Amino acid sequence: MIKHLFKEISRRPLGVVCLTILGILYICTIFSQFLAPYLPTDQDLNNAYHPPTRILMVDWRPHVQVYEQVDPSAARYEPVEGATVPVSFFASGAEYRLWGVIPADIRLFQVEETHRLYLLGSDGTGRDVFSRLLYGAQVSLSIGFIGICITMTLGFIVGGVAGYFGGRVDFAAMRMVEFIIAVPSLYLLIALRGALAEYFEPEQMYLVIVIILSLIGWAGAARIIRGMALSLRQRHFVLAAEVMGQSSFKILFKHFLPNLASYLLVAATLSIPAYILAEAALSFLGLGIQEPGTSWGLMLQQAQELKVFTLNLWWLLLPGAAIFVTVITFNVLGDVLRDIVDPRQQMVKR
């Protein structure tokens, strides 16, 4: 099925574009420690709110323009004429552990320590926005995947069981689903977070967010899967399996799961954006990932200063653009997948 899907996607230009963008994003995230010139916590208080540095070609090698602070209160920097620092590629610098295991010290590019390279500017404490974007992606891009795995499993089990057995089980499960859906989700998120957070260390916040997002997210999936399970139950092959005495557990996983797989895949792709957005929203409200960690939402929260708006420090809003690109790609990819899996439901191109 996966092979067939890839073939179908490769026939559609939109699908190819989306897969490419997502591929680049995820590869950048996996190798973020290698690609980022600085650690996300590397501060430099002399270079607060530094604008993106200009890259010049001197003797056919890229050099970084050197800047001079003109007015610290207004965060104004002027380029120093003729002063540049060469960019060194694949040079060794501060040590890090790739994926937390392999010790390494080589980075794709950096400049000598006396100067700073800010591809996308710096924030209020002189941390490199580009590096923080890469490290933040580790949280923002993985949370959707992990969350969706938990949600879809829960949704399949609850929905499948409710639809297959019916009766009281069905009634109880559906009332619970309705209850969760009836409350505006962000209210529930914030309340759950308030209740759970104190039992975890700030570093485990990632876990807390995944748990609460999954606790809320399964309801919608369960309701639709229940509906599909209700109609599957009447099909002949399920009746045949029942007559032959197959256990309910086996029927659920051997007959229901393959038949619902394509729906699960499409639903998963279409709901990953909701997880990315919810994590960003929680972190943005200061309830999600905490310092010294980074995530795109947290970076946006820190950009919420009057200074940013009055001085037009636009580069601090880039995490929002990153969220936007990721979410739109998942949305488009989800629609492409839906067109492939279920041509009857086409909405975009009819």
Added chain:
Amino acid sequence: MLAFIIRRILSAVPLLFGISVLVFILMAVAPGDFLDVARSQEDIPAEYIERMEQEFALGEPWHTRYFIWVGNVVQGNLGESWIYRVPVTELLWQRIPATLVLSALSILFALCLAIPLGVLAAIYKDSIFDRISSMFAYAALSIPEFFLALLAVMFAAQTGLFPTGGLSSVEHEFMSFWGRMADYAHHLVLPTIVLGMGSVASYMRIMRANFLDYVRSDFVTTARAKGVPEGRIMFLHVLRNAINPLVSGSGFILATLLSGSILVENVMNYPGLGQLIFEALMRQDEFVVVAAVLMGCVMLMLGNLIADLLLAWSDPRIRLEKN
């Protein structure tokens, strides 16, 4: 009709009970309480804190407090805000209109933009316009509300065309009636656009899909065959039918608006229900949280009910009594 409305309202009661119990449990599970801030300050005497503890019944387990609260609610007393020391009802009366106005304006804005855009996209299917509008829909659905809000604040700060936040300006009190209204309107423009943008996209996609469905139906072919002018078919026959799902979808849209308003109200410093809930949750101002969350849910249910009634009114095939 009346029976239907009564049944719907009655069926909401257990749900509201469930929600209030849930909120009480969650607040009780969360460690610490409202007086933590007071306790950490040395200049507040211990007797005062003890008195407050007794007054708020903080020493009791959550279910005892819940029953005290329910008893008060039945008598029409929603309790008092511990932060502001004013009755919760008073606080809600200040905040709910602001959120209602914002939500209603956002839906109105979304409808006014989405219906024409969706219809045009459907009529000129596969044209440049259709493609651009579908790209716009993707973009509007994908942009996080709080990011859009930040961009709007940036825009306001850079151009000075709109205020950067709040509901009224400093000199509001000294204005004439119409001046005040204009001042409110001026402050509402950006929040309305920010909050409504996502709904524009979802309404537009529903509108387009429905319109295309109905254009191919038999009654349109009949109308064309007997020579009804095309414009009349599109606007009287097709549009009338295609608009129905928008009405029933409004309930869902209202739910997303209420969630989104927490973020937008916080960024744009808009004094609405969302901001109140957030602040109260952070300070563990229990009665305000419960009342405000319940109010949000009541607004949502009323919105759904109104949507269903509107649907029945606009589509005579739907009989509410039969459900």
